[in-house]
Each structure stands twice: as C-alpha cells, then as structure tokens.
Amino acid sequence: MRRGAKIEIEGIVQGVGFRPFIYNLAISNNLSGWVLNSTDGVSIEVEGEEDDIKAFYSQICAKRPPQARIAHIKIRFKGPSGLTSFNIRESLSREERSVLVPPDLAICAECLSELFDPEDRRYEYPFINCTNCGPRFTIIKDIPYDRDKTTMEVFVMCSPCQAEYEDPSHRRFHAQPNACPVCGPEMKLRDKGGRIIDSSDPILKAAQSLQEGCIVAVKGLGGYHLACDAENPRAVMTLRSRKHREDKPFAIMVYDLEMVRRFCHVSPVEADILTSPSRPIVLLRKRRTCTIAEAVAPRQGYLGIMLPYTPLHYLLLKKSQLPLVMTSGNTSDEPIVYDDSEALGRLGSIADLFLTHNRKIHSRCDDSVTRVIRGREMIIRRARGYVPNPIELPFRFKTEILACGAQLKNTFCLTKGNYAFLSQHLGDLENLETLTSFQNVVEHFKRLFSVDPKVVAYDLHPEYxxxxxxxxxxxxxxVGVQHHHAHVVSCLVDNGLRRKVIGVAFDGTGYGPDGEIWGGEFLVADLRSYRRVAHFQYVPMPGGDKAILQPWRMAASWLLKVYGDDFLTLNLDFVKRIDPRKWAMLRIALTRGINSPLTSSVGRLFDAISSLIGIRDEVNYEGQAAVELEMIADPTCRDRYDFEITKEKSPIVVRPGKVIQGVVEDIKVKAGVPIISAKFHNTIAAMITNVCLQIRERTGLKEVALSGGVFQNAFLLNKAIDMLTASGFTVFTHHQVPPNDGGISLGQAVIANFSSSHKEIGLLDEDEQTASSDRRRYAALHYQR
Known part of the structure; x- marks a missing residue:
C-alpha cells in the first residue's frame, strides 16, 4: 500500500552531507519526495510502500554520515500527495530556529588523496573539501547552512564544481564550500609591509623561508598562526622575543603520526584523538631523544602536538619537511588575529612573511587543547573542532540563560531546551580587545541559535x-554564582550527575561570599546549592594580584606564618634571594594588612613551594610555577609530609604549616627538588582523601567530584584518584568540559537554572544551612532584577 510520511530531524544535520545521504537513501529504498534544510534541522517528505518507508526511517540513524549527530527524529504517516521523484529543495528560513551547527572538520582521507594526486584537478589546491570535511563553524554567518550564508558566497562555482554539487552520486553533492583552483579562494604571500611577493607557488616559497629560519604568519581556519622551524633554536627564540612570550610553551604541528612518535610517546587513545576530525593539540610525554628545540616548551616533560587539519597545513609541512611551531597569531594577552585588515598591523612586528588567502573567517577560533588521563580524554581548552557542538543535558532549562563565565580562560554559555552551547575559548578578559571579542561572539551565538536569554548568570567577583x-x-x-560551586557543577554536568556529591575545587583564585579569595574548597554540592564544609587555611596574599606573578611573595607569607621573623635566620637559599628592601616593605604590608587579602588557594600554595625550593620566584604565564613543580616531581617517590586538620569546628580547616616545615627540613638536608616536589604532591592528595573521609563520616556521601585548574596537574590528579578510590570513593573528573575556568560558564548556567526561583543563591535548604546571616545577605545582594 502506497503511503506518505513527514520526517523531522534535529541535531548536527547541516554541513555534514546529510541531505545527499538522505537523497541516496531514499532512492535506494524506491521512495519519492524531497529533503531540505530548515532552521530546526532537516525536513523530509517521502512516498512509497509502507515497508520501504519504515526501512528508510530505521536506516537514517543506523547509516547516518560519520559527522552527523541526531538529537531528535520523529515521523508522521499521512496519505500520498502524488510525488513522483526525489529531490533536494531550497532551504526554509524562519525567525525561530533550533538547528545545530557543526564544528570545523579536518581534511578527510579522500580529499587528502586527491590533494596529492597529480592527475586530479585539485592537485595541491589548499582549499579542497567535501561534505565530510572542511570549514564549517568558522565560515558560517547564519543558518540554514547554505553557501550564501557563509563566507564562500563571493565565490561562484565553475561548471565542473557546479556539476559535482548537483550530482547525487558525488561526495561533493551539496558541499557548500566546494571550490577548485578555477573558481575558489587563492593563496598569496606578502611581506610584512603587505606587498605581494610574486611566486607561482606561495606555499613552496613560504616553506623555503621557514627552512631558512624565518617566521611566517599563516592564515588558517579560525585565525592566523605564527609558524617557524621547531627544531631551530634561533628561530624559536626569535619568535619568543618578538611575541613577548618568554616561557609559555608553544604548540607544534607535524606531518603524520610517524613523526609524532619520533618526538613523543603516543598511546592508542592519544593516537585516536590526534587523528580525529577535531584534530586538537594533544599534550604528549617527550622522548629523551626528542630533537624539538628546548625553547619550544622550556622545562616541560610534555609537548603540545597536533596533526595538520587543513590541506594548506599538509602542503606547507610536506614542502618544508619540518615540524613547525604553530602558535596563535597574536601578541601576548590579545585575541587571535583573524581579520586580514588587522593581521599586518598586529603581526607585522613578529612575522617576516604572511601566507594568506581571500576566504574570510567569520568566527575566530583557537586550536583546542586536550590530554589523556587514565585512558580518557580531558579537554583543557575547548575550541576548534569541538565548538559549537552543544553539551546535551538530561533536563530542559526552564528558560534561556546567558552565563558570562570568569575572567581567565573565558567562555560563555547559552542555553536552549536541553542544550548548553559553550563558546570557544575567548582568552583572558583583561583588555578592551578581548572584551569586544566576547561581546561579538555572544551576539553571533544568540543569532545563530535563536536564543534570547531572560536570565544572565555571572561570577561574584565584582571586578571581573x-x-x-x-x-x-x-x-x-x-544571578550571581559562586566560582567554586560553578566548578563543581561543571564536573557534575560533564558526568551526567544531578545528585549531591563532595566537590573538591582547587584553583588559583575565586571570590568567596565572605569576601576572601577562595581556592582550596571542599563543598557538599548539587546542581542548585552548596555548603562549604572544609577549606585550606587562610594566609595573606601580599601585594594582591602581584603575588600571582611573584610566587616568592606567597613563600614569604607562609614562612612568616609558620616561623615568624625567625625564618630570616634559616639557612635557605630562598632567604638569601630576597631583596632586604622588598622584604621590609612586604613585612609591613603583611603585619598591617595592607593590600594583603586572605586566600585559601591551593594554587597559591603550589606557587609558594615552587619558589621555596628554587624553581620559580617569578612567572611570566599563568600557572608556570605549579607546572614546573609538577614536571620535576619524582614519580617513584611515595613519601609525604605531615599535615594538620582542624575538625572540631565547621568548616574543617586544612593547615599546611607542617608541610612548610617538612619542605624546609628537606631543603636543609639536600633531599633534592624532585623528591620534595613528589612528597608535596603526595601530601596534597593525602589531604584531599583525609578531608573527604571526614566529610563522608558526617554526610554519608561516597562520591567525589574533582574540579578547578589545579586538577590539570596529571601527577596530582592520578595520586588523588588512587587514594580516594582505595578509600572507597567513586571519583568523577572532567572530560569534555575543561576543569579550569573554561568550564565555569556551564556550571553558572546550570546553577542559575535551578536557583532562579529562589531568593538566595548558592545556599542549601533551611535544615541544611550553616552559613551566617551576613553571608546570606551577601548572596542576596547578587540576585538582582
């Protein structure tokens, strides 16, 4: 019996070859009808025998294109309308939309084969793509996803490209960025003055310049990279000097997995991530025989490596035969440059040459950074290849929410239905350029996903x-949301949890409801509320934010707290390194409480130990002291220091005084920096476990969520998981949402959703409250209309 059916599909079904897939699937099932892109996803109408329609419907999910993601699918049978053929119709456009936009996809194997095939008409064409790969998010201006709503609209397809685009049997059937050397974008090589360098092969000329030690600005998918020979120490140091980036590690790009294995150890999971369509930077452990210049990642045991993800990258690496530094094209603390008109002005003092092209980038997007912990991916920076894939939640948001994130590693989050759209990494909101970028991307996301937020969530820090x-x-x-509660909730959401857990949130800084700087927190928390049940002892942070850049200040603060002025008589290199005049001023500030806010931050404790044992008195990038402390730790050491926990009152207080004393004694007996670092890490893991055991005794909770930037430290994270698991806890960590402040906005959005009907934010029900009335009043201040 001949019947008709209407099928509606939502999800990532535009820009991934879904309409051509549906076309061919319908033909193979003897169905007539049509398919089109809508602002909700894809709409299909078919006619044919009922069994054929049912087979077609079941095959949609089973055989979908590899990059497609079906969130919802529904079918409604109806009478036939007399459709006699199957075709792809022009897209529908409405104001209300719920389509999901795909991320940019690394070049596929078929396109890569054509790229290096001398017989192919796209031989060495740097913009080759198809329905399975190529630019998506970074070129999309609006939806539905059609060519005229991307930055490819200015390139009119030639006859052969148009024929491919219209051929249902071709993999470029309805590939919106389809192009070739005749009709598509083209490369240019320019000098730092913007003058075009005449060359029949701009990529080869750029590759030769890289071999000669030059720095080349390369326009990629989401912005410009600054590239140089990663095995050339002079070139790397020149890049550092020009970019004003003293020590922060650079990422490198290499041609294939074989070359990756020359430099680093690679597990099967790491190999899978490196070669995935997302193609993130993956942190990999260096081999002792690694020939990458030390200046690429000074004093690091790991390298951030990615494989090429565009045809341009493959051609540049093939022609140069080099591993290349590929770092974001910007000066320190500014957003990545993506606009051609800005590139020469902002990068002209850094790059010798500019390898650029005339396909515009609509959305700037940095490379993603990830690592593997205990066999699972942990995203450190979520951007290209992952964004704008939404975080799908097991509940629907009550209303549309904008969560504005934190100050450092900023992302924002928009919610709609059961989706949380986490933005790409936007950088540190510390200047006008990054704030302007933040505002522009917020507006783009709102338009792209048709979100009009009724609730705005934000961090309690008044100066962010x-x-x-x-x-x-x-x-x-x-809705104001406490920083560390947001950290814990982001971890809960990442693991699909809604129930109450013990949340351990360790980071460098976060504003507390008591007005102090938190960062060593143990919370009993769920998606709506939290209670602070334990924290690290408060210690003055002399100089405020200066202490973040000068860890010696935290070391001096802890020594003064533990030893008083007697610490100056200790026979320590640290004491000898302190300028007496600086110490005199610091002591006055500490004793009088001048610009010395109290902090419970574990991140600042790591800084103090790093300085105390001579690793890093001052830093030039965030977390440097702690990272270098981790890198030097002896993995064979199992010892730890004594510590104190005050548990008679609530909240429990962790007191690291004896740890400081233990470190000082080890310094005196020349125990060795690797041993001291390992013992310190082991002690922090033991502290976490001890406190969680006490909380379990009081609450019965047996699940622990670990969040915050400190838990990017793989040495500490593994130790903590081992000890907690051995003590009978189930431990949850981050995977698809960054543990650092890049995940804060997701936590803010979820908390705002569950808190928006309450007058006080971040507090438990009355029978569970232990917060003071002052703290409750403070919380209420941050809940405004």
Whole structure:
C-alpha cells in the first residue's frame, strides 16, 4: 500500500552531507519526495510502500554520515500527495530556529588523496573539501547552512564544481564550500609591509623561508598562526622575543603520526584523538631523544602536538619537511588575529612573511587543547573542532540563560531546551580587545541559535569584566554564582550527575561570599546549592594580584606564618634571594594588612613551594610555577609530609604549616627538588582523601567530584584518584568540559537554572544551612532584577 510520511530531524544535520545521504537513501529504498534544510534541522517528505518507508526511517540513524549527530527524529504517516521523484529543495528560513551547527572538520582521507594526486584537478589546491570535511563553524554567518550564508558566497562555482554539487552520486553533492583552483579562494604571500611577493607557488616559497629560519604568519581556519622551524633554536627564540612570550610553551604541528612518535610517546587513545576530525593539540610525554628545540616548551616533560587539519597545513609541512611551531597569531594577552585588515598591523612586528588567502573567517577560533588521563580524554581548552557542538543535558532549562563565565580562560554559555552551547575559548578578559571579542561572539551565538536569554548568570567577583558585562544587561534577571560551586557543577554536568556529591575545587583564585579569595574548597554540592564544609587555611596574599606573578611573595607569607621573623635566620637559599628592601616593605604590608587579602588557594600554595625550593620566584604565564613543580616531581617517590586538620569546628580547616616545615627540613638536608616536589604532591592528595573521609563520616556521601585548574596537574590528579578510590570513593573528573575556568560558564548556567526561583543563591535548604546571616545577605545582594 502506497503511503506518505513527514520526517523531522534535529541535531548536527547541516554541513555534514546529510541531505545527499538522505537523497541516496531514499532512492535506494524506491521512495519519492524531497529533503531540505530548515532552521530546526532537516525536513523530509517521502512516498512509497509502507515497508520501504519504515526501512528508510530505521536506516537514517543506523547509516547516518560519520559527522552527523541526531538529537531528535520523529515521523508522521499521512496519505500520498502524488510525488513522483526525489529531490533536494531550497532551504526554509524562519525567525525561530533550533538547528545545530557543526564544528570545523579536518581534511578527510579522500580529499587528502586527491590533494596529492597529480592527475586530479585539485592537485595541491589548499582549499579542497567535501561534505565530510572542511570549514564549517568558522565560515558560517547564519543558518540554514547554505553557501550564501557563509563566507564562500563571493565565490561562484565553475561548471565542473557546479556539476559535482548537483550530482547525487558525488561526495561533493551539496558541499557548500566546494571550490577548485578555477573558481575558489587563492593563496598569496606578502611581506610584512603587505606587498605581494610574486611566486607561482606561495606555499613552496613560504616553506623555503621557514627552512631558512624565518617566521611566517599563516592564515588558517579560525585565525592566523605564527609558524617557524621547531627544531631551530634561533628561530624559536626569535619568535619568543618578538611575541613577548618568554616561557609559555608553544604548540607544534607535524606531518603524520610517524613523526609524532619520533618526538613523543603516543598511546592508542592519544593516537585516536590526534587523528580525529577535531584534530586538537594533544599534550604528549617527550622522548629523551626528542630533537624539538628546548625553547619550544622550556622545562616541560610534555609537548603540545597536533596533526595538520587543513590541506594548506599538509602542503606547507610536506614542502618544508619540518615540524613547525604553530602558535596563535597574536601578541601576548590579545585575541587571535583573524581579520586580514588587522593581521599586518598586529603581526607585522613578529612575522617576516604572511601566507594568506581571500576566504574570510567569520568566527575566530583557537586550536583546542586536550590530554589523556587514565585512558580518557580531558579537554583543557575547548575550541576548534569541538565548538559549537552543544553539551546535551538530561533536563530542559526552564528558560534561556546567558552565563558570562570568569575572567581567565573565558567562555560563555547559552542555553536552549536541553542544550548548553559553550563558546570557544575567548582568552583572558583583561583588555578592551578581548572584551569586544566576547561581546561579538555572544551576539553571533544568540543569532545563530535563536536564543534570547531572560536570565544572565555571572561570577561574584565584582571586578571581573564578565561580571560587569552581565550587570550591564538591562531587563534581564541576574544571578550571581559562586566560582567554586560553578566548578563543581561543571564536573557534575560533564558526568551526567544531578545528585549531591563532595566537590573538591582547587584553583588559583575565586571570590568567596565572605569576601576572601577562595581556592582550596571542599563543598557538599548539587546542581542548585552548596555548603562549604572544609577549606585550606587562610594566609595573606601580599601585594594582591602581584603575588600571582611573584610566587616568592606567597613563600614569604607562609614562612612568616609558620616561623615568624625567625625564618630570616634559616639557612635557605630562598632567604638569601630576597631583596632586604622588598622584604621590609612586604613585612609591613603583611603585619598591617595592607593590600594583603586572605586566600585559601591551593594554587597559591603550589606557587609558594615552587619558589621555596628554587624553581620559580617569578612567572611570566599563568600557572608556570605549579607546572614546573609538577614536571620535576619524582614519580617513584611515595613519601609525604605531615599535615594538620582542624575538625572540631565547621568548616574543617586544612593547615599546611607542617608541610612548610617538612619542605624546609628537606631543603636543609639536600633531599633534592624532585623528591620534595613528589612528597608535596603526595601530601596534597593525602589531604584531599583525609578531608573527604571526614566529610563522608558526617554526610554519608561516597562520591567525589574533582574540579578547578589545579586538577590539570596529571601527577596530582592520578595520586588523588588512587587514594580516594582505595578509600572507597567513586571519583568523577572532567572530560569534555575543561576543569579550569573554561568550564565555569556551564556550571553558572546550570546553577542559575535551578536557583532562579529562589531568593538566595548558592545556599542549601533551611535544615541544611550553616552559613551566617551576613553571608546570606551577601548572596542576596547578587540576585538582582
């Protein structure tokens, strides 16, 4: 019996070859009808025998294109309409939309084969793509995903490209960025003055310049990279000098897995991530025989490596035969450059040459960074290849929410239905350029996903630019969210949890409801509320933010707290390194409480130990002291230091005084920096376990969520998981959401969703509250209309 059916599909079904797939699937099942892109996803109408329609419907999910993601699919049978053929119709466009936009996809094997085939008409064409690969998010201006709504709209397809585009049997059937050397974008090589360098092969000329030690700005998918020979120490140091980036590690790009294995150890899971369509930077353990210049990642045991993800990258690496530094094209603390008009001005003092092209980038997007912990991926920076894939939640948001994130490693989050759209990494909101970028990307996401947020969530820190932006939004319900509660909730969401857990949130800084700087927190928390049940002892942070850049200040603060002025008589190199005049001023500040806020931060404790044992008195990038402390730790050491925990009162207080004393004694007996570092890491893991055991005795909770930037430290994270697991806890860590402040906005959005009907934010029900009335009043201040 001949019947008709209407099928609606939502998810990532545009820009991934879904309509051509449906076309061919319908033909193979003897169905007539049509398919089109809509602002909700894909709409299909078919006619044919009922059994054929049912077979077609079941095969949609079973045989979908590899990059497609079906969130919802529904079918409604109806009478036939007399359709006699199957075709792809023009897309529908409406104001309301719920389509999901795909991320950029690394070049596929078929396109790569054509790229290096001398007989192919796209031989060595740097913009080759198909329905399975190529630019998506970074070129999309609006939806539905059609060529005229991308930055490819200015390139009119030639007859052969148009024929491929219209051929149902071709993999470029309805490939929106389809192009070739005749009709598509083209490369140019320019000098730092913007003048075109005449060359029949700009990529070869750039590759030769890289071999000669030059620095080349390369326009990629989401912005410009700065490239140089990663095995050339002079070239790397020149790049560091020009970019004003003293020590922060550079990422490198190499041609294939074989070359990766020359430099680093690679597990099967790491290999899978390296070669995935997302193609992130993966942190890999260096081999002792690694020939990459030490200046690429000074004093690091790991390298950040990625494989090529565009045809341009493959051609540049093939022609240069080099591993290349590929670092974000910007000066320190500014967003990645993506606009051609800005590139020469902002990068002209850094790059010798500019390898560029005339396909515009609509959305800037950095490379993603990830690592493997205990056989599973942990995303450190979520951007290209992952964004704008939404985080799918097991509940629907009550309303549309904008969560503005934190100050450092900023992302924002928009919610709609059961989706949380986490933005790409936007950098540190510390200047006008990054704030402007933040505002522009917020507006783009709102338009792209048709979100009009009624609630705006923000961090409690009054000086964060993200907070000021949130509070400036008129006619929006505003919800202030405590920083570490947001950390813990981001971990819960990442693991699909809604129930109450013990949340351990360790980081460098986060504003506490008591007005102090938190960062060593143990919370009993769920998606709506939290209670602070334990924390690290408060210690003055002399100089405020200066202490972040100068870890010696935290070392001096801890020594003064433990030893008083007697610490100056200790026979320590640290004491000898302190300028007496600086110490005199610091002591006055500490004793009088001048610009010395109290902090419970574990991140600052790592800084103190790093300085105390001579690793790093000052830093030039965030977390440097702690990272170098981790890198030097002896993995064979099992010893730890004594520590104190005050548990008579609530909250429990972890007191590291004896740890400081133990470190000092080890310094005196020349125990060795690797041993001291390992013992310190082991002690922090033991502290976590001890406190969680006490919380379990009081609450019965047996699940622990570990969050915050400190848990990017693989040495500490593995130790903590081992000890907690051995003590009978189930431990949850981050995987698809960064543990650092890049995941904060997701936590903020979820908390705002569950808290928006309450007058006080971040507090438990009355029978569970232990917070003071002052703290409750403080929380209420941050819940405004």
């Amino acid at each position: 630019l993200s907070t000021k932006y949130a509070l400036s939004q008129s006619d929006r319900f505003k």
